[in-house]
Amino acid sequence: SPEVIQRALKNFSGVSRRFEEVLNIENKLSKITYIDDYGHHPNEIKATLEAARVSWPDRKIILIFQPHRFSRTRDLFTDFVSVLSTVDILVLLDIYPAGEAPLTGINSEKLSQEVCNKSDCNSLYLADIKLIKKVLPNLMSNNDLIISQGAGDISKYTEKLKSIIQDVSNDQRY
Template sequence: VPGEHNVKNALAALAITMELGLPVTEAVKGLESYHGIHRRFEIKDEIDDIIFIDDYAHHPGEILATLEAARAGWPGHRLVAFFQPHLYSRTKSLAKEFGEALTRADVAVICEIYPAREKPIEGVTSQLIADACHMAGVPVVHYFTDTKTIPKFIHSQLRAGDVVITMGAGDIDKLNDAMRDAWRKDANDLA
């Protein structure tokens, strides 16, 4: 399981094991069998040398940690980050920070806000984050108001060796599924 935070958690688990006088070999076996949890740097699939990952990251710090873990795990690979902001109020107050966190990606694809419990705030859309990405220097930024068009879009954008990460607290994991399904379907149609 990649990521500095996961290494720290594993070391803490080993330290507690030792402090309690439990067998370290058993703790090591447990760590070796640990593959992570749902929506936390969850490697969903690898298709045509493209890795698809889903993560619940929905704050700038979480996005930064997720992208840095991907960068460390796949150095030299292009990172394509799909981000769905969660809440209008959070988008309004943290747009700049989201843009800065997304600079760790080579391509940022910004989806429309997942409102959850909130009503829209006038003038607040994901375009604020897309603009912040441009200002922060993200090399390539795309903004989508309708995620249904993204599965077709990916065929003109993705290439072998890419690491694709969907991030957000909303329903962006469904987009990850749809992208993988569309990629497989088109690959089968071409075969």
């Protein structure tokens, strides 16, 4: 019945890790939003970035991206470079192998270098995500939109990223 459908839609909270708002801070010190997304194909990344720009047109976008599979990165390398070079700041993590063996010459460091060649070198390769605690605060400023994206194990770090963002946004020197 229409009533059942309306009730279901009213209670629908969305799909986990699909443009999911993890954190939204608006206080006298800062205005920062953190989104997590499962997208791992260049078209999905492009759609996420387009939605972000429509939703927050005045925000600087920091994308923390973990490529998924060596074969996908190889096969869509040019497409990845094209879409990743459009963000304000890119933090590129190592490729999540998803059971694949590494492929010679296909890695995130090379991808980061190619993004730098295409843009104003807005890309930073991070060999170990644990370094994000030192790196992210130096990249952040007021009015940022931070997006973590990928289908690998990047989702294990959502709470850690949230904590880092909260700490930085509460810093009086920020």
